[in-house]
Amino acid sequence: MKLINRDVDYAARALTFMARANKPTVSVAQMQEQVGVSGPFLRKIMQKLHKAGIVHAVKGKGGGFAMARNPDKVTLKQLMETLQGPLRLNDCVFGEKICQRHAACVLRHKIAGIESRLLAEVAAVTIKDLA
Amino acid sequence: MKLINRDVDYAARALTFMARANKPTVSVAQMQEQVGVSGPFLRKIMQKLHKAGIVHAVKGKGGGFAMARNPDKVTLKQLMETLQGPLRLNDCVFGEKICQRHAACVLRHKIAGIESRLLAEVAAVTIKDLA
DNA sequence: GGTTAATGATACCACACGGGTATCATTCTG
DNA sequence: CAGAATGATACCCGTGTGGTATCATTAACC
Ligand code: FES
Ligand code: FES
16 A cells, blocks of 8 residues: 555655755756656656646756745645545445445445545645655 | 555455354355355455454355454454555655665655554554444 | 757556456365 | 365456656757
8 A cells, every 4th residue: 555656756856856956947857866766757757747737847948847836835635646646545446336335334434534634634744844 | 546455345344244243154155245246256355364363264064254353353454454465655665775865754754654643543443333 | 040958748668466267175064 | 975165376367557768849059
């Protein structure tokens, strides 16, 4: 059971790096050594962050990426949602069609509670906390 | 990100069934319809639970499985550990060898905190709660 | 305007894992 | 001995994840 995958891990590092850098833009080439990952792979991650509006990108020579919001406005939860898909820990493994117990299912109920508390926790961690 | 997988889900149902049944032993054949899973698959799960000492097994005609402890002594955490491996949400994705920052890493620190609270939650849910 | 340095967009690959089935061996009851 | 149950394995297959490669596009600088 993984809470976060590598994408999220690398993204957290890259963003932390950017937050500390305090430059207008940071290129992948400048980050890759510190982050400790190959250039192409890091680019793919940054592109996803770009699509999600977490960073903005400047193309062309001298370009790179920059944070689109303040570091304390970017949460771990957002990174997880962006890079590993929507965060539903467990809706019933069987579709609601098959499962008659859905409403009454105690296990699902318990897990829903755990889930909501977990989400609150990952939403409370920001890049600022990491930098 | 899945909190529990199907094995755990089915196991929870099967154990709940057994807890309510209150018979000396329950065979897979008796459970499979209620649990909603094929016989062979459920057997594989039960065998793992047996190895883990959560149920005991009686072979031969008239045999089956029975809970080895009281339902309030079997926790969701134990099922998860048994059926999906040890529960470390995230030790550093890179081995400790590569990662120099291990001790200082803020992200790891945050996640460790989240993890311990999550484990406490899954350890608090017992089969008795579900039955 | 051409070269170079950067991102954008895809397409692809290889491996591990999860979910599930099949098969044969073993043990107990009657 | 026959039948009913678990024990132990071995296998399969679809999907997800980590990672690479390639080409297109944009902007700066000489
Ligand atoms: S099994 Fe479907 S909700 Fe519990
Ligand atoms: S990256 Fe290794 S512990 Fe943070």
